[in-house]
Amino acid sequence: MNIVYTCQENYANIAGISIFxxxxxNLNEYIHIYFLDSGLSENSKNRMRNLCKSHGKSYIDFFDVSLLLKxxxxxxxxxxxxxxxxxxxFTEMLLPKNINDCLYIDxxxxxxxxxxxxxxxxxKFTLSMGYDxxxxxxxxxxxxxxSEPYFNAGVIFMNLKKWRENNYSEKILKFISEKNSFIYGDQDIFNLVFRNDIGKLDFKNNVITQFFFFKKLWLIRLLYKLNDNNFxxxxxxxxxxxxxxxxxYFPFILRPWFLGSNHPYVNYYYNMINESPYKKDFKIVKFKQPRRRKLIQILNRNLIVVTIVGFMSKIFYGNKKSKSLFLEALK
Structure with missing residues (x-):
């Protein structure tokens, strides 16, 4: 398996936990990690190398991407x-040309x-990504x-062979040179440059925080106007x-490296830290949250959902439909 990661030094330990x-x-898999290095320290690189050595069937190479970013x-x-x-x-530009596919993971x-x-x-698509x-x-x-689907760029299966055949690296550079404002960074660029050439990655391969909060498919569809064709x-x-x-990032669920995280997999994440070589120096960050946000986190999630449903359903469907949606939300 060819796996691609990238991060700066401030995310090195978080990336280390993901790699661990x-x-x-994936104990029985041969894994080659290609790390797009945008400022890692030698100490962080060596720790990742040691992780791969302990696995016995994995390798890691670092590719300096700082000049391209600059x-x-x-x-x-x-x-x-x-x-x-x-x-x-810049994955295709940096990786060896004999690699036909890879999986990028945030x-x-x-x-x-x-x-x-x-x-x-x-x-048949060049990229496969999960919905956002x-x-x-x-x-x-x-x-x-x-009505178009919008994809999350945190996990991407890349068919590099098709990427090269369709000259997407040139298209990316051309697009960047013409535009200069991207609210969601690279994610917007992927959705636009590879438009109509992105396949659907299974839900299980990129479960984002928003899904854990809303939980109900019908609720997400209601709030974001989605259907079978774009979700x-x-x-x-x-x-x-x-x-x-x-x-x-989602304001009502703190990520597990923040003190007081309410993510449903926070304990699983802590267990992974404790099993890893990062146990001694992995820092759980104190984060001072706005009072209103903290209050919403403390409140029962179902109360929030019911409130949202009541407000939104009345706007979109009127009193008759909103009653049935209320009953569904309370389940």
């Missing part, structure tokens, strides 16, 4: 005060089981139709078997 979980849950930084919008997230756009993830079946992907949820106005602002269907939206948890 990958190796732990070259195009004036054309890009800093995302959370850095440009590291854009590194994945550092803020944890792997729960084998990923081998992803590499059996026979999709964004407001309809965001789609309009980046010249997408509301998962009922059988796909299933939490019973998860391969990759993606700890995306």
């Amino acid at each position: 979980s990958l190796l732990k849950t 070259k195009y930084s004036d054309k890009l919008t800093a995302f959370q005060n850095n440009y590291a997230t854009y590194a994945k756009l 550092a803020d993830t944890i792997i729960l089981s084998s990923l081998s079946e992803i590499f059996n992907n026979k999709d 949820v964004v407001h309809k106005n965001h789609k309009k602002n980046i010249s997408m139709k509301v 998962y269907n009922k059988s796909e939206f299933n939490f019973s078997k998860i391969n990759i948890i993606h700890f995306t």
Whole structure:
């Protein structure tokens, strides 16, 4: 399996936990990690090398992406005060040309089981990505139709052979040179440059934080105006078997490296830390939250959902339909 990661030094330990979980849950796989380095220390690199050595069937190589990021930084919008997230756009340019496919995984993830079946992907598309949820106005602002699917760039199966055949690296550079404002960073760029050439990655391979909060498929569809053509269907939206948890930012659920995290997999994450070589120096960060946000986290999630449903359903469907949606939300 060819796996790609990227991050800066401030995310090195978080990336290390993700890599540790990958190796732990894929013991029988030969894994080659290609790390797009945008500022890691030698100490962090050596720790990752040692992780791979202990696995016995894995290797890690580091590719310096800092010059590319610097070259195009004036054309890009800093995302959370850095440009590291854009590194994945240059995957094909940096990896050896004999590699035909790879799986990109964000550092803020944890792997729960084998990923081998992803590499059996026979999709006709260049990329395979999981769905994300964004407001309809965001789609309009980046010249997408509301009815179009919008994908999350945290886990991407990349068919590099098709990428090269379709000259996507050139298209990316051309697109970057013409645009300079991306609210969701590289994710917007992937959705636009690879438009109509992105296949659906299974729900279980990129379960983002928003899904854990809303939980109900019908509720997500109601709030974000989604359907079978631009989102998962009922059988796909299933939490019973998860391969990759993606700890995306969401104001009402704190990620597990923050003190007081209320993420449903926070204890699993702590267990992974305690099993890993990062146990002694992994820092759980104190984070002072706005009072209103903290209050909402403390409140019962169902109360929040019912309130949202009541408000939204009355607007969209009127009193008659809102009553049935209320009853569904209370289940």
